[in-house]
Amino acid sequence: MASRKKVLLKVIILGDSGVGKTSLMNQYVAKKFSNQYKATIGADFLTKEVMVDDRLVTMQIWDTAGQERFQSLGVAFYRGADGCVLVFDVTMPNTFRSLDSWRDEFLIQASPRDPENFPFVVIGNKIDLENRAVSARRAQGWCHSKGDIPYFETSAKEAINVEQAFQAVAKNAMAQETDVELCSEFPDPIKLSGDNNKPRDSNCPC
């Protein structure tokens, strides 16, 4: 099993349909880009191994469908996430306005222990396009208001800033990673009360 140095991070990509979530992931993982749009069904899973501060990190990237909320899969996707990437399209203001609801829904579904400091990253994608409609300042303002979420402007097509954005997710998620020193605290010793053996119908799962 895992040595102390190896870390697995579960990272979720959220955002409206067509903002380029799958493209970002493919650019990041496979260094590939396709102009053709293909909606994601349910979810895609990809993994990438990166080094963060001398530690080998396996990123388990859950690319979700933006077209629908896929609520039937919601809990599964968000549960136990270590980081979340919120993506919008800089040429489509409505995708930027949706960030609020994506963030809220994530926090409700995943209910992380410390929602204020959960490692989000916001990506404004498609900066290679001419018709930009959301300014960097506006995006940064929103990020600032949500507890200084790091903001990146990327182009999945031209591989601009993609690596950096994901590296930031990994780094921030790692910083959150409380080293779970679970085994140090010894569980209560067994007390011999005579009913240890009693069949615990409700508790005993076996």
Next chain:
Amino acid sequence: MATDHREAEQLVNTSDSDLQEAEFVETNEAPGRCDSAVFAKTDDLDDLTLNITNGVIQNHRGTITSLIRKRSKRSNTPRDQETDADLTNNSNPSEQDIANSIEQSELSSELSEDEDVKNGLEDLSLQDTESAPEEAPSVTLIPSASESDYVNSLEWKQQKKHIFILSESGKPIYSRHGSEDKLVTIMGVMQALVSFVQDNKDNLRSIVAGDHTFVFMNRDHLTFVGITRGRESTQQMLLQLTYMYNQVISVLTHSALTRIFKQHRNCDLRRPLSGSEKFFDNLLNLMDVEPGLLLTSVRCLPLDSSVRDIVSQTIVQHAKVKDLVFALIIAQNQLVALVRMKRYYLHPMDLHLIINLINASESFKAAESWTPICLPKFDAGGFLQAYVSYLDEECQTCLLLLSVDIEAFYTLSECCTKIKERLNRYNALTAISNSLQRHSYSVQQCSIGDLRHFLYKARSTAQYTSPELGPPYNTPDQQDRLFGLYHFLHDKVHSVSRPLKLLYHVGQYETLLGWVTQGFELYAVFGPLVTKNIAIHAVNKLLRWIKREEDRLFILSSVTF
């Protein structure tokens, strides 16, 4: 694997007219029976079956397909359907056509991406589309550099049985074959399947796809997945997964496990479990060769009852220490003696965890040890402290003293010294070692013609006995096949929908007889030409033989401190 084409199967009730001429032994006098149980009475599969309604299993057959259909209903664009077709993995001809036609017109970059998706799902369904040699040579050591190649190889896909453990967030914890590190993607897919069904307030129990059965079990924030193309039934796979769950609890305790996930939902459980992988591997290996796990019962080392009495009395006299709950001696996975505190019982499933602990660890051979172990059936909430020491130079006979006192090591170490000394003085260790060298007994010793092999379980004591594996079951392949027959027979007899008292099954290569009474379970394997009458006379004779030998084969009296 034998494909039993011409099998005739007869389900027999004791009132069956054919059988009236053959007389059965009175069943309430089961050999190996004892009134004061040595272990907690085994509850068999009963507690498992309670949780499972047949209907649920039926409902989720083909869940992948229905899941995909649902998805395709939602999506409107034709490109969506294309991915759907990929997902169904060619199971639906019309969708396959769509897939093919679109694949041809696709850009190369997209093609490779699709293949990724496709590969991912092929991995999941483990369908081998290419024809390959039946028995791929099993590789035990895989250099880490080729790990990722290995999990994508045909050999990996063709493993007879896969076992996975993942957290409820879809993080990998354990894989029997291949590094779980390289299976991050497939574990995500499994988690998605499980959660999709859970979201409908239901539970995914199993999926049957081709000759593979996928069995899912959710416990305490963990998902256990077993995939087999062997003869294990869903029930039997669930039992195996339960053993795996128990092994997790044994390392962490139930209270720690729930606390971990309460505090850190995203916890990577491999960390707290690190170092215990060998116990999972070993337990799974045991399950493939040791019928005791299937029968939830243990095998005792055949020993004259006088010798066994000396052993247990020695323990009683020299290990009478406060807070010592169980004291036992185990030799080569067999129980030699067990002494327990009054009011406490050792469940056979717990005992298998103890046996596994000993079996999987080399370090106990080097020095006396003090190790925490949680026994889930005894108390899932905390650790017992186990003093472990081998009693002989050859490291075959192992003494375990299980206490609730964390400070008891030196006290118990002294007990061990005394026990060892007395056992040597009474030549009991020599007797144990002689018995180990004699290798149990052969089926010929029962002197019953046509009987090739059998498993006999005394239900009240949760102990079983069986002869050594002789010809024709002297090769690993044949042993595997025999084990498959026992799985089949066991499953038929314990079928949830129709439990049987008696099953007479004529197969291509052997005839099987399964017989379950209040007192015992008997699974007998005969040559193919045996007749029903001969078989019934033979098992009656066998029961008489076991009765004669029961003092030697079983621990009949329960010893307490």
